[in-house]
Amino acid sequence: MYKCSLERMSDKIKTFSKFGDAGHGGITRYSLSPAAHQARQEFVKRMEAIGAKIECDDVACMYATIEGSDPNAKRIVMGSHCDSVKNGGNYDGIEGVMTGMEVLETVVAENIPHKHPLTAMIWTNEEGSLYPPAMMVSGIICYDYLPDYLKPNFVYENMMKSTPMDESEFATFGDALAATKFKGSKENRISPEKYCAMFETHLEQGPILEDAGNEVGAVQLVMGMFNYRVRFHGFTAHAGTFPMAKRHDALYAASAFLCEMHKRFDELNATMSQEFVYTTGEIYVHPCIHTCIPDEAEFSLDVRHPEPEVLDKAMAILKELAAKDWCQCTCDIEEQWKRDAVPFDKRLVGFVEESMEELGLKWQKILSGAGHDAQFCAYMIPTTMIFSRTKDGLSHCEPEHVSDEDCTAAASATLNAVLKCDASDEF
Amino acid sequence: MYKCSLERMSDKIKTFSKFGDAGHGGITRYSLSPAAHQARQEFVKRMEAIGAKIECDDVACMYATIEGSDPNAKRIVMGSHCDSVKNGGNYDGIEGVMTGMEVLETVVAENIPHKHPLTAMIWTNEEGSLYPPAMMVSGIICYDYLPDYLKPNFVYENMMKSTPMDESEFATFGDALAATKFKGSKENRISPEKYCAMFETHLEQGPILEDAGNEVGAVQLVMGMFNYRVRFHGFTAHAGTFPMAKRHDALYAASAFLCEMHKRFDELNATMSQEFVYTTGEIYVHPCIHTCIPDEAEFSLDVRHPEPEVLDKAMAILKELAAKDWCQCTCDIEEQWKRDAVPFDKRLVGFVEESMEELGLKWQKILSGAGHDAQFCAYMIPTTMIFSRTKDGLSHCEPEHVSDEDCTAAASATLNAVLKCDASDEF
Numbered sequence: 032m033y034k035c036s037l038e039r040m041s042d043k044i045k046t047f048s049k050f051g052d053a054g055h056g057g058i059t060r061y062s063l064s065p066a067a068h069q070a071r072q073e074f075v076k077r078m079e080a081i082g083a084k085i086e087c088d089d090v091a092c093m094y095a096t097i098e099g100s101d102p103n104a105k106r107i108v109m110g111s112h113c114d115s116v117k118n119g120g121n122y123d124g125i126e127g128v129m130t131g132m133e134v135l136e137t138v139v140a141e142n143i144p145h146k147h148p149l150t151a152m153i154w155t156n157e158e159g160s161l162y163p164p165a166m167m168v169s170g171i172i173c174y175d176y177l178p179d180y181l182k183p184n185f186v187y188e189n190m191m192k193s194t195p196m197d198e199s200e201f202a203t204f205g206d207a208l209a210a211t212k213f214k215g216s217k218e219n220r221i222s223p224e225k226y227c228a229m230f231e232t233h234l235e236q237g238p239i240l241e242d243a244g245n246e247v248g249a250v251q252l253v254m255g256m257f258n259y260r261v262r263f264h265g266f267t268a269h270a271g272t273f274p275m276a277k278r279h280d281a282l283y284a285a286s287a288f289l290c291e292m293h294k295r296f297d298e299l300n301a302t303m304s305q306e307f308v309y310t311t312g313e314i315y316v317h318p319c320i321h322t323c324i325p326d327e328a329e330f331s332l333d334v335r336h337p338e339p340e341v342l343d344k345a346m347a348i349l350k351e352l353a354a355k356d357w358c359q360c361t362c363d364i365e366e367q368w369k370r371d372a373v374p375f376d377k378r379l380v381g382f383v384e385e386s387m388e389e390l391g392l393k394w395q396k397i398l399s400g401a402g403h404d405a406q407f408c409a410y411m412i413p414t415t416m417i418f419s420r421t422k423d424g425l426s427h428c429e430p431e432h433v434s435d436e437d438c439t440a441a442a443s444a445t446l447n448a449v450l451k452c453d454a455s456d457e458f
Numbered sequence: 459m460y461k462c463s464l465e466r467m468s469d470k471i472k473t474f475s476k477f478g479d480a481g482h483g484g485i486t487r488y489s490l491s492p493a494a495h496q497a498r499q500e501f502v503k504r505m506e507a508i509g510a511k512i513e514c515d516d517v518a519c520m521y522a523t524i525e526g527s528d529p530n531a532k533r534i535v536m537g538s539h540c541d542s543v544k545n546g547g548n549y550d551g552i553e554g555v556m557t558g559m560e561v562l563e564t565v566v567a568e569n570i571p572h573k574h575p576l577t578a579m580i581w582t583n584e585e586g587s588l589y590p591p592a593m594m595v596s597g598i599i600c601y602d603y604l605p606d607y608l609k610p611n612f613v614y615e616n617m618m619k620s621t622p623m624d625e626s627e628f629a630t631f632g633d634a635l636a637a638t639k640f641k642g643s644k645e646n647r648i649s650p651e652k653y654c655a656m657f658e659t660h661l662e663q664g665p666i667l668e669d670a671g672n673e674v675g676a677v678q679l680v681m682g683m684f685n686y687r688v689r690f691h692g693f694t695a696h697a698g699t700f701p702m703a704k705r706h707d708a709l710y711a712a713s714a715f716l717c718e719m720h721k722r723f724d725e726l727n728a729t730m731s732q733e734f735v736y737t738t739g740e741i742y743v744h745p746c747i748h749t750c751i752p753d754e755a756e757f758s759l760d761v762r763h764p765e766p767e768v769l770d771k772a773m774a775i776l777k778e779l780a781a782k783d784w785c786q787c788t789c790d791i792e793e794q795w796k797r798d799a800v801p802f803d804k805r806l807v808g809f810v811e812e813s814m815e816e817l818g819l820k821w822q823k824i825l826s827g828a829g830h831d832a833q834f835c836a837y838m839i840p841t842t843m844i845f846s847r848t849k850d851g852l853s854h855c856e857p858e859h860v861s862d863e864d865c866t867a868a869a870s871a872t873l874n875a876v877l878k879c880d881a882s883d884e885f
Contacts, residue, residue: 237699254698258748269853270737270760271681271827272664275727277851281758282738283720286713293710300702310697311709312748314741314755321685321739321758321794322828323854327815328741332708333697367748400698401749422702426696427750 032389033143035442041435043114045127046073047113048121048134057429061090062114062156063207069126070113071213075151077132081139083151084290087215091146091208093153097135099453103147103349105227107135107449107458110152112404117159117197122234122430122438126419128153130232130442133382137446152221162193162204168315169404172220176411181370227458228379229414230407232434239397246440248397248418249383253406255320255342255372256335259349261288265360267318267326281328282316284357289330295348307336307345308400320335335400336371366443370375373406374412378457379448383417386447393439413458417445459528459818460570460714462560462869468862470556474540484856485548488626489541489583490518490634497540497552498640501580504559505749508566511576514642517595518635521582521646524562528573531707532654534876534885535836536561537579539831543587547858549661553846553865555580557659559870561876573574579648581831589620589631589707599647605836608797613869648835654885655806656841658832659872662861665851666824673867675824675845676810680833684761684771686776688715692787694745694753710742711784716757733765735773735827762827764799772874790819799824800833804839805884806875810844813874819867838885844868 050069051060060066071093075085078095086094096106111127131151138149159165170177173238177185191205201207208214221229240248289311300306310333316326334345353362355433386396397418398404410413420439422432433441451456477496487493499521501565502512505522515522523533526809539553560580565576584591597604606613618632629632635641648656667675692706706763716738727733737760744754761772780789814821816844824845826833835841846868849859 057681120755150819236696238701238704239699256698266852267855268851269663269828270739271683271735271762271829272666272853273827273851274665275724275733275735279664280738282741283716286716289710289713290717297702306702308698308700308702310749310751311707312697312743312750312752314709314743316739316741319740321760323739324708324737325739333748335698365833399701401696402698424695424700425693426699428694 032138033141033443033444033446035137035439037134037435037439038135040442042130042441043132044121044435044438047125047129050116050316053429055117055162055429057118057431058115059117059119060113060115061103061161062158064212067114068211069169071153074128076130078135078151081136083135085218087213089169089217091155091211091213092168092220093213094150095135096148096150097139099145099147099149100265104147105175106150106154106225107228107452108150108221108226109230109232109449110444111231111233112154114155114156114158115154116158116427118429119427122431122433123236124157124428126234126433126438127232129438130445133442134446134449143450145450147227149449155434156204157404161197161199162207166402166404166407167193169407173407173411174413175409190414200330210244223412226412228452229405229408230417230445231403232417232419233403233416234421234426235397236401236421236426240395240418240420241422241424243395243397245393246420246437247387247392247394247444249350249380249387249394249395250375250399250416250418251380252337252372252374253399254335254337255339255370256333257342257369259368260329260365261332261353261364262329262369263327263360265326268324270322270324273324278324279326279359281360282325282359284362285314285328285330287377288352288357288362292352295346295352297342298324299348304340305337307334307341309334309345321344337398339371345413373409375409375415378455379413379415379452382448382451383415383444385451386444390443392444417441460564460873462564462866462873464862464866466558466563466682467556467866467869471548471865472561472861474552474556480543480545482544482856484858485542486544486546487540487542488588489585490638494541495638499579501555503558508563510562513646516642516644518582518638518716519595519599519641519648520640521577522562523577524566526572528576528578530736530862531574533575533577533652534655535577535579535648536657536659536872536876537581537831538658538660539581540585541583543585543854545856546854547856549858549860550663550853551584553661554659555862556865557869557872560874570877574880574885576876579801583631584831585822588622588624590623590800593829593831593834596619596834600834600838625860650839653839655879656832656835656839657762657806657844657872657876658830658842658866659846660830661662661848661853662845663828663848663853664826667822667845667847668849668851670822672820672822673815673847673864674821674871675821676801676807676814676821677826677843677845678807678823679764679799679801680826680829681762681764682766682771682797683760683763684769684796685794686759687756687792687794688759688780689790690754690784690787691755692753695751697751700751705751705881706786707751708753708787711787711789712741712755712757712795715779715784715789719779722779723772726771726775730768732764733831734761734768736761736772758857764825766798800836802836802842805882806840806842806845806879809875809878810842810871812878813871817870817874821872831853844872
């Protein structure tokens with residue numbers, strides 16, 4: 032078994048954490064921003080130092096490749112993203128980019144034989160923090176392979192017009208793309224013709240590995256999910272002048288619904304070995320004035336589970352509740368999106384599990400509740416993911432942390448899984 | 459008994475509804491805006507037409523006065539405001555201004571004898587829609603007479619710096635004031651030296667008169683109230699990656715609290731003859747992203763009742779609930795403001811009740827749940843209010859409606875109450 036270098040990985044973590052450093056432990060590194068360009072430049076510098084060939088595609092994804100011994104073999108790629116959410120942490124995305132770099136550096140430093148060309152990759156604009164949606168560029172690149180219900184969300188021309196959610200020097204994603212020096216040609220895109228496997232290494236973003244005392248996880252699939260808006264309609268009146276019994280208070284209705292939904296969902300979860308997770312992250316009321324009874328209230332509902340049958344059961348509860356009267360308000364629900372679970376390539380998952388076991392790592396099988404570029408890529412070429420232990424399960428925030436040791440362990444697992452893939456006749 | 463003119467009142471309603479007409483039944487007429495200037499100009503035109511003397515004070519309140527037979531008598535004033543909320547209705551505020559005008563027009567047209575000078579008045583910036591706070595100018599004018607706990611909210615210098623909540627051509631209320639041609643001198647302010655009584659006629663803004671089949675209400679007092687922010691603190695994590703049992707979801711906490719508070723408040727209300735009204739009009743969560751568990755949630759709570767003991771009981775419930783754990787989140791509460799009930803002058807209330815009875819109107823005693831300039835004025839000079847029936851109890855919205863007949867009935871009640879005040883030895 033080969034191992035990656037803790038020292039080299041630590042140096043990368045320290046270096047990349049400077050690009051977009053927000054001054055209190057985390058970073059803000061929007062896609063194609065000056066901070067992201069610093070990270071990309073560092074990627075080029077370090078990959079050129081080991082003799083890798085740098086390529087960019089037309090949506091600014093970057094590829095650093097070292098050749099293999101078989102001139103006919105397709106590339107094996109390790110990739111993730113270098114952009115972050117606003118006030119995000121030092122690991123989400125960039126850990127997978129650093130892993131790809133570390134694997135290549137280890138292969139070169141230790142002169143590890145391999146047939147396939149090996150590529151470290153940066154996926155552009157995964158977070159979609161500045162230019163929505165999330166996973167925009169993997170959606171563009173994998174477009175032809177996506178199921179039909181996902182396609183409308185990633186039409187190239189529309190994505191180019193995506194406008195920033197925050198201040199940006201560019202009016203659209205297309206403008207930012209036109210201005211970057213990392214825009215290359217479409218032929219360089221990751222594709223089934225040139226690539227045979229994709230590995231994405233990422234922090235877990237949850238507490239499951241930590242709670243179980245495990246360092247790494249072999250990801251089996253990305254959970255399916257549905258996302259709804261749940262809306263309540265009452266009428267507004269003056270806070271001081273309207274008797275309680277006559278009120279049709281949309282916020283009271285939303286709160287009562289939300290509590291009943293928790294009760295019903297928790298009852299359903301109690302009957303299952305693998306719980307579904309559900310989240311009401313947004314809420315809005317109208318007119319949102321302290322002296323007015325709200326006439327409209329709306330919250331978001333996000334539900335995730337690997338099995339469609341379980342999502343269907345949760346949906347049935349949602350629809351049953353929505354048909355009721357809530358504090359004299361009506362309720363309607365609207366689907367925002369819904370997507371099936373995405374299973375990863377069983378052979379690649381097997382290589383990852385064998386590597387973790389053989390390295391003597393504390394590991395487990397795990398599911399991904401979050402979305403990743405790997406999930407779109409899985410529709411196009413064999414793909415899998417490796418998770419690393421996340422301190423307190425926190426991510427998308429500045430305290431997000433993975434120890435240098437755990438990053439290195441995940442990189443070693445990735446390296447050996449890639450080498451097993453390289454050695455396999457099936458790839 | 460004297461009666462006001464339905465025809466003349468209808469004409470005023472029709473005319474004033476044009477100033478700030480939003481095109482779908484209501485108006486937006488911010489204080490000191492061009493639309494408000496049109497209304498003020500119409501006030502001048504109509505009051506000059508009956509020979510009233512027009513004065514403006516330093517905060518742009520306007521006074522139209524006809525002399526009485528006793529040169530030593532103080533003025534009796536009827537006033538309200540001509541500004542509206544955004545997309546408000548055609549009655550809130552302006553009904554009381556039109557009432558003052560109609561009373562003066564009736565007195566002049568019918569040559570009704572009276573000792574006291576009679577004044578129709580426009581209070582500036584009651585709604586505070588553009589320049590907060592509400593009742594800003596009555597707060598300024600009555601400042602010296604306000605209880606200490608209200609004073610800090612109405613410091614003149616600070617009010618002049620009040621900045622617009624919406625687009626405005628002026629940077630501060632002081633700038634808007636400096637630019638208006640209706641700014642006059644401070645000596646013209648309503649004061650106990652020159653004025654002996656204030657009547658404010660206003661739509662009820664609630665459904666109580668309508669439900670009881672009454673046309674008008676004799677307002678006894680403005681309810682006391684407290685306004686709190688109720689905040690919940692959990693922590694955020696990713697919607698897809700964090701197990702349900704480990705979540706500290708601030709929105710779930712806020713919803714559970716809100717439902718329990720409704721239950722406890724309703725139980726308390728069931729024991730009382732006069733219910734308290736309570737409203738949670740605003741809610742915010744952080745980070746308010748559909749894929750993030752909210753770490754912070756906050757809602758507003760507004761509670762109103764005439765008796766301090768009842769407000770104390772509601773407050774005790776609030777504090778008891780805030781001390782509990784809510785879905786693994788902590789709760790804290792913060793007082794925004796609190797004010798005592800303001801009883802109106804019993805003699806003036808009596809004049810209003812007698813007038814309503816003698817006019818054969820369908821009337822009742824009623825409380826004001828909303829705040830009005832009359833409530834600050836009551837600290838300075840004897841004051842009372844007359845309410846008129848409000849269609850469906852709606853106000854602060856475009857469907858807000860009072861029939862021409864009900865406006866005229868309320869004006870007649872005001873006229874006769876003013877004449878009783880005029881005839882009384884006590885004023």
